[in-house]
Amino acid sequence: MITSERMAMVDRNAAALGVPRKQLMESSGNAVARAVREHADPGDRVLLVCGRGNNGGDAMVAARFLADYDAHAVLLGRPETIATDIARENWDALDASELPADTVADSRAFALDDYAPDLVVDAMLGTGVTGALREPEATVARQLNAADVPVVSVDVPSGVDADTGDSEGVAVDADRVVTFHDDKPGLADLDAAVTVADIGVPEAAETFVGPGDLRALDRASDSHKGDNGEVLVVGGGPYTGAPALAGRAALRAGADLVRVACPDPVAREIQGYGPDLIVRPFPGEHLAPPHVERLLDLAAGHDTVVFGPGLGSDGATLDAVADFLAAYDGRAVVDADALQVVPEVDTAADLICTPHQGELRKMGGETASDWRDRADRVREFAAGLGHTLLVKGAYDVVSDGDAVRVGRTGNPGMTVGGTGDVLAGVTGALAAQIDSPLQAAALAAYANGRAGDAAAESFGDGLAASDLPDRIPQALRDEGE
Numbered sequence: 001m002i003t004s005e006r007m008a009m010v011d012r013n014a015a016a017l018g019v020p021r022k023q024l025m026e027s028s029g030n031a032v033a034r035a036v037r038e039h040a041d042p043g044d045r046v047l048l049v050c051g052r053g054n055n056g057g058d059a060m061v062a063a064r065f066l067a068d069y070d071a072h073a074v075l076l077g078r079p080e081t082i083a084t085d086i087a088r089e090n091w092d093a094l095d096a097s098e099l100p101a102d103t104v105a106d107s108r109a110f111a112l113d114d115y116a117p118d119l120v121v122d123a124m125l126g127t128g129v130t131g132a133l134r135e136p137e138a139t140v141a142r143q144l145n146a147a148d149v150p151v152v153s154v155d156v157p158s159g160v161d162a163d164t165g166d167s168e169g170v171a172v173d174a175d176r177v178v179t180f181h182d183d184k185p186g187l188a189d190l191d192a193a194v195t196v197a198d199i200g201v202p203e204a205a206e207t208f209v210g211p212g213d214l215r216a217l218d219r220a221s222d223s224h225k226g227d228n229g230e231v232l233v234v235g236g237g238p239y240t241g242a243p244a245l246a247g248r249a250a251l252r253a254g255a256d257l258v259r260v261a262c263p264d265p266v267a268r269e270i271q272g273y274g275p276d277l278i279v280r281p282f283p284g285e286h287l288a289p290p291h292v293e294r295l296l297d298l299a300a301g302h303d304t305v306v307f308g309p310g311l312g313s314d315g316a317t318l319d320a321v322a323d324f325l326a327a328y329d330g331r332a333v334v335d336a337d338a339l340q341v342v343p344e345v346d347t348a349a350d351l352i353c354t355p356h357q358g359e360l361r362k363m364g365g366e367t368a369s370d371w372r373d374r375a376d377r378v379r380e381f382a383a384g385l386g387h388t389l390l391v392k393g394a395y396d397v398v399s400d401g402d403a404v405r406v407g408r409t410g411n412p413g414m415t416v417g418g419t420g421d422v423l424a425g426v427t428g429a430l431a432a433q434i435d436s437p438l439q440a441a442a443l444a445a446y447a448n449g450r451a452g453d454a455a456a457e458s459f460g461d462g463l464a465a466s467d468l469p470d471r472i473p474q475a476l477r478d479e480g481e
């Protein structure tokens, strides 16, 4: 099953892999023509009703594959109003090839009987539908539903929401649906036979995080209306730079506000770095159980907590981490030494754990040299743990115990200390903006690697972790769109 939102991401990722949407449309149209062949005989009259979006484009392609039928394409609207370049190119190709095609500008001009079809291909609207069908689509849908003619719908019956199966007004009552790439949740309860057509989307477009995944952020900024979240970084002790790097990275990944809770001496140093980070010091040299109550209060006012950068592995510190996690029920990123506590602790929190492979082994997980084997193991381990894992490596493997995503951006220069702190901060900020922890972690791995790649262009293997945060904003933009 795939939602329309995820399909749009995968589609963009496929284009980035060199399989553009027009090529997918060609496969889709071909699949539609194959379905026609199963339900009608050569010479039969086939009416292809095309909308002005890419759903219509699929049927325009199909018309080219049906030369041995009496096929006729009807565009609902004037050609100038076709919404996408690739649909228009396919319409122009029909026109230039002098294949039977005409346009219907308004509902009064359409009468199904004029075509006397043996079969209708419904390509008015696909996943791009919003609201109730407008005219002339609504009238055409009513005529199709009233007639005794078999209807094959392209991708989804026109008017039906592919994610929910709902329709706000009239929708096409299809006999058969040819849907693309993967089944859609909204098709399950319809009275139609559903065929899933493989249209040649490489598996890599789903597995490897790509520019399409950046859409998760666009959507997040629509729904949160500018509220990009507040992040609390809990870190510092033996190390000072780590929480500051994580905090700065979280700001650059779009968090509205970042506070760093750290021991007094670390706080004084972080304040010296500049005005961007708000510091909430606690007494002593390192985190310990007496600090936990105050941390919990503080955490309650934040969307996510990034736990771990520079905390160290003092016994009292690890006890404090365990106490915190046992009582916390929000969302947190856990990194570095704090990770070893996670498998033992019973927590209601929603955790994203970001171990490197050594830390994963310390948590009881297994690694493997081949990334595919590693992906299987990470998925199993995440399922057992009940949390999301982002296992760092040349290929970063992300899993919530169900789905797996792999980030393959980045370069060997990033083995320098501190890049993990940056990643933890970016993950915290994205997890404050994106609902799915899997998607937030996957995008964080991708953006961190891209920022590292941009830094390597200037500094090669001499890159430093502090080069990364300022390169995160660009790494979170899709320049190819």
Ligand SMILES: NC(=O)C1=CN([C@@H]2O[C@H](COP(=O)(O)OP(=O)(O)OC[C@H]3O[C@@H](n4cnc5c(N)ncnc54)[C@H](O)[C@@H]3O)[C@@H](O)[C@H]2O)[C@@H](O)CC1
Pocket: 007, 008, 011, 021, 024, 025, 028, 051, 052, 053, 054, 055, 056, 057, 058, 083, 084, 124, 125, 126, 127, 128, 129, 130, 131, 132, 133, 134, 135, 137, 154, 155, 156, 180, 199
């Ligand atoms: N990977 C993909 O996502 C692929 C998608 N393809 C096809 O592309 C379709 C999606 O294409 P689009 O995003 O262009 O969307 P659609 O073709 O579904 O519809 C978009 C058009 O419909 C209009 N519209 C929206 N709501 C309406 C309403 N209630 N009444 C009347 N008109 C309405 C819009 O103004 C727009 O012009 C898929 O369903 C599928 O058929 C395929 O070509 C291949 C690959």
Ligand SMILES: [K+]
Pocket: 055, 122, 123, 124, 125, 126, 153, 154, 155, 156, 157, 158
């Ligand atoms: K359709």
